[in-house]
Amino acid sequence: MPNNFYNILVPVDFSPRSKWAIAKAIELANTFNCNIHLVHVASTNGLLIADAYTGMFAYNMSADMEFAGKKLQQLKEQYIHHVCNGGKIEISVLYGHPKTELKKYIEQFQIDLLIQGLSKFNLLHRIWSTVSISSLVRKTNIPVLAVRSSGLICHFKKIVLPLHDQVPMRRIRLAAMLGRYFKSTVYVLSVRNKNGDYHVPLLTETLEIIQSLTTIPVQSIILEGKNLAEATLKFSKKINADLIMVPSIKEFYLPGAWNKFTKSLLSYKSKIPVLTVDHNE
Amino acid sequence: MITVIIPVLNEEKTISNVIRHCRKNPLVTEIIVVDDKSQDNTVSVAKEAGAIVYTSHVLGKGFSMKEGISYASNEILVFLDGDIDPYPENTVENLTEPLLLDEADFVKGTFARNAGRVTELVAKPLLNIFYPGLAEFSQPLSGMIAGKKNYFERIKFFNDYGVDIGILIDMYLMKARIKEVNIGYIENKSKPWEALGKMSKEVAKAIITKAQQQNPEDVTEEAVKSLEEINRQMHDVLQENLSHFHKMAVFDMDDTILKGRFIDACAKKFAFTAQLEDLRETETDSIILTKRIGLLLKGKTIDELLNVIHNIEMVKDIKEVIGTLKKKGYIVGIISNSYTLITNYVMKNVGADFAYANQLEFFEGKATGEVGMPFYFFGSPNSICGHSYCKTNAMQYACEKYNVYFKNCIAVGDSKDDRCMVGHAGKGFAFCSKDELLKKIANRQINEQSFQPILTHA
Numbered sequence: 001m002p003n004n005f006y007n008i009l010v011p012v013d014f015s016p017r018s019k020w021a022i023a024k025a026i027e028l029a030n031t032f033n034c035n036i037h038l039v040h041v042a043s044t045n046g047l048l049i050a051d052a053y054t055g056m057f058a059y060n061m062s063a064d065m066e067f068a069g070k071k072l073q074q075l076k077e078q079y080i081h082h083v084c085n086g087g088k089i090e091i092s093v094l095y096g097h098p099k100t101e102l103k104k105y106i107e108q109f110q111i112d113l114l115i116q117g118l119s120k121f122n123l124l125h126r127i128w129s130t131v132s133i134s135s136l137v138r139k140t141n142i143p144v145l146a147v148r149s150s151g152l153i154c155h156f157k158k159i160v161l162p163l164h165d166q167v168p169m170r171r172i173r174l175a176a177m178l179g180r181y182f183k184s185t186v187y188v189l190s191v192r193n194k195n196g197d198y199h200v201p202l203l204t205e206t207l208e209i210i211q212s213l214t215t216i217p218v219q220s221i222i223l224e225g226k227n228l229a230e231a232t233l234k235f236s237k238k239i240n241a242d243l244i245m246v247p248s249i250k251e252f253y254l255p256g257a258w259n260k261f262t263k264s265l266l267s268y269k270s271k272i273p274v275l276t277v278d279h280n281e
Numbered sequence: 282m283i284t285v286i287i288p289v290l291n292e293e294k295t296i297s298n299v300i301r302h303c304r305k306n307p308l309v310t311e312i313i314v315v316d317d318k319s320q321d322n323t324v325s326v327a328k329e330a331g332a333i334v335y336t337s338h339v340l341g342k343g344f345s346m347k348e349g350i351s352y353a354s355n356e357i358l359v360f361l362d363g364d365i366d367p368y369p370e371n372t373v374e375n376l377t378e379p380l381l382l383d384e385a386d387f388v389k390g391t392f393a394r395n396a397g398r399v400t401e402l403v404a405k406p407l408l409n410i411f412y413p414g415l416a417e418f419s420q421p422l423s424g425m426i427a428g429k430k431n432y433f434e435r436i437k438f439f440n441d442y443g444v445d446i447g448i449l450i451d452m453y454l455m456k457a458r459i460k461e462v463n464i465g466y467i468e469n470k471s472k473p474w475e476a477l478g479k480m481s482k483e484v485a486k487a488i489i490t491k492a493q494q495q496n497p498e499d500v501t502e503e504a505v506k507s508l509e510e511i512n513r514q515m516h517d518v519l520q521e522n523l524s525h526f527h528k529m530a531v532f533d534m535d536d537t538i539l540k541g542r543f544i545d546a547c548a549k550k551f552a553f554t555a556q557l558e559d560l561r562e563t564e565t566d567s568i569i570l571t572k573r574i575g576l577l578l579k580g581k582t583i584d585e586l587l588n589v590i591h592n593i594e595m596v597k598d599i600k601e602v603i604g605t606l607k608k609k610g611y612i613v614g615i616i617s618n619s620y621t622l623i624t625n626y627v628m629k630n631v632g633a634d635f636a637y638a639n640q641l642e643f644f645e646g647k648a649t650g651e652v653g654m655p656f657y658f659f660g661s662p663n664s665i666c667g668h669s670y671c672k673t674n675a676m677q678y679a680c681e682k683y684n685v686y687f688k689n690c691i692a693v694g695d696s697k698d699d700r701c702m703v704g705h706a707g708k709g710f711a712f713c714s715k716d717e718l719l720k721k722i723a724n725r726q727i728n729e730q731s732f733q734p735i736l737t738h739a
Contacts, residue, residue, distance in 0.1 A: 004686070004687070006686065112688075167721050169704075169721070169722065169724075173704065173705070176666070177665070180664075180665060180666075180667055205718065205721065208718060209700075209704070209718060209721065209722055212697075212700040212701055212704065212718065212722065213666060213700070213701055213704045213705065213722070214666050214667055214668075215666070215667035215668060216667065
């Protein structure tokens with residue numbers, strides 16, 4: 001497990017949401033003394049990191065990459081003074097399919113966390129982003145933190161950890177690590193199933209494991225509701241949570257046919273930062 | 282006339298030659314051997330060789346030397362070690378000549394040698410700071426000395442590795458005329474690193490204590506800062522040099538490397554199984570439990586305990602697997618709640634690089650029942666798990682020491698005590714574990730008595 005983040009990746013498309021992501025990355029980098037990698041993937045099929053500059057015009061790869069390189073350099077110069085504690089900002093321009101290129105980059109530079117800025121108003125991009133987060137998590141096997149607005153995130157005082165049907169070891173490890181840094185409380189949630197039962201052994205086991213790994217305070221909560229994602233969001237808003245940690249599985253899709261079709265994880269609707277980890281927990 | 286004093290402990294193989302060497306000098310009229318309660322035939326061999334043998338009333342080289350002085354009838358005294366064979370020709374003559382010619386009151390023997398790390402790294406830097414007048418001595422820790430009895434009688438002897446440097450400093454402070462003479466080449470074995478730590482501490486303690494006694498203001502802020510800076514620089518260099526490992530594997534010992542638990546085997550052998558079970562059932566605090574279990578071993582000798590561990594079988598392929606891990610660039614360690622005496626034995630047998638465990642205290646070769654708990658087991662504000670006493674804290678200490686990320690760590694354990702360590706390591710293995718929660722925490726399980734599966738993930 002990471003007992004620390006050493007390298008944080010921010011995919012950059014030069015939109016305002018990239019800047020939110022960079023701002024969050026800097027906050028975390030200053031907490032964990034780690035490096036930030038700003039990466040732009042120039043691509044003709046903009047899905048995840050839609051290339052805002054190619055659009056309807058004939059695509060000129062070298063011009064695009066050169067332009068992106070200059071913009072990244074400007075970003076680096078703009079943010080370098082915000083990074084303290086010895087962290088560095090690395091910049092790279094890649095070409096190819098975004099997910100494939102990011103996966104290669106993540107493996108090469110041993111990235112521990114990816115931060116993705118999400119649009120506030122662009123519905124289409126929000127749907128795409130969320131879908132992409134889900135597939136990116138599956139493909140790269142690293143946690144993806146989705147952030148929707150500027151503002152401090154480095155105070156993860158209340159971490160919500162909803163349970164499904166197995167002990168979420170990866171999320172527990174991450175929560176234990178973040179919890180030690182931020183002196184957080186972890187709220188472990190379980191929702192009653194269709195028969196009205198809830199998974200007591202799973203809840204107990206999860207609590208016991210968290211206590212084996214860390215001394216941070218833990219609370220277990222049993223929620224009413226049919227949809228885990230919706231119940232989690234409702235609870236998180238109620239307690240004013242700072243972070244929700246979910247796996248990339250369908251049980252965490254929002255309710256409704258459209259959400260099911262677009263595979264919308266709860267990060268689609270959440271104003272609270274959502275950390276998505278691979279479902280193979 | 283000259284008296285030679287030889288403090289000894291279990292030196293039957295060399296003592297007769299040392300005495301014979303002394304008797305070659307016609308001025309030596311008295312050879313006193315002060316025995317520190319040897320368990321071999323040192324006393325009879327020394328008597329047979331013609332020495333007067335006294336048994337020391339208190340253990341320790343310093344006391345033996347002091348007692349030897351009180352028995353000596355001559356004014357010129359020579360101190361020799363009983364374990365050096367052969368001494369260079371004319372050692373006694375060379376040491377006593379400046380005294381007989383009244384050119385010196387105290388003579389320090391220096392010799393060409395093949396070791397001296399504590400001298401160079403500890404004694405000389407400290408002497409430079411506190412006693413610059415002694416910094417020129419090439420071997421301030423040498424135990425081959427000679428001097429006038431009336432000077433020796435005024436000295437307060439240290440009773441450990443600090444004794445020789447303590448004598449030198451006292452002579453210097455008494456304004457005795459000190460001379461260093463070369464007596465030739467002596468084969469002197471380097472001490473193992475475990476002994477170097479103890480020696481460094483005692484030598485440093487002797488120098489600093491003497492400086493403080495002499496003039497408390499001498500141990501100034503500047504001196505303390507100089508020492509801290511030297512330590513910091515040495516530590517940084519060590520860190521840099523150790524940083525090439527990048528990967529680490531740590532193993533629990535009981536029921537993991539060993540096919541059994543050391544304390545259970547002791548309980549069986551020394552018949553305290555019922556007491557041990559009682560303790561395990563009633564005592565919930567792990568620190569107090571460790572301390573109370575230690576008390577069950579009170580009075581057991583080192584040999585008895587080593588005999589117990591010798592009879593516990595190890596997992597067959599442990600040595601081979603550790604060898605392969607090391608070839609792959611891993612630094613390999615043992616982290617155990619057992620005792621260093623045992624973990625060091627296992628470490629040497631399996632070829633591991635380090636072993637972290639509790640310290641069972643011994644006095645005169647027997648366990649006192651006291652258990653010292655090393656600092657690295659205790660939590661700090663930076664502790665990753667926050668537990669006050671935990672193997673993870675020791676693993677974190679090792680990771681920081683060898684500059685290894687937790688995610689590049691392999692941890693192997695079997696019991697509840699290992700849950701945290703296994704959970705925090707990048708790759709955790711539950712080894713033949715009966716603990717269901719540990720199995721869930723670990724990334725992988727090994728259900729056979731073999732460590733080979735680790736290699737496929739290393």
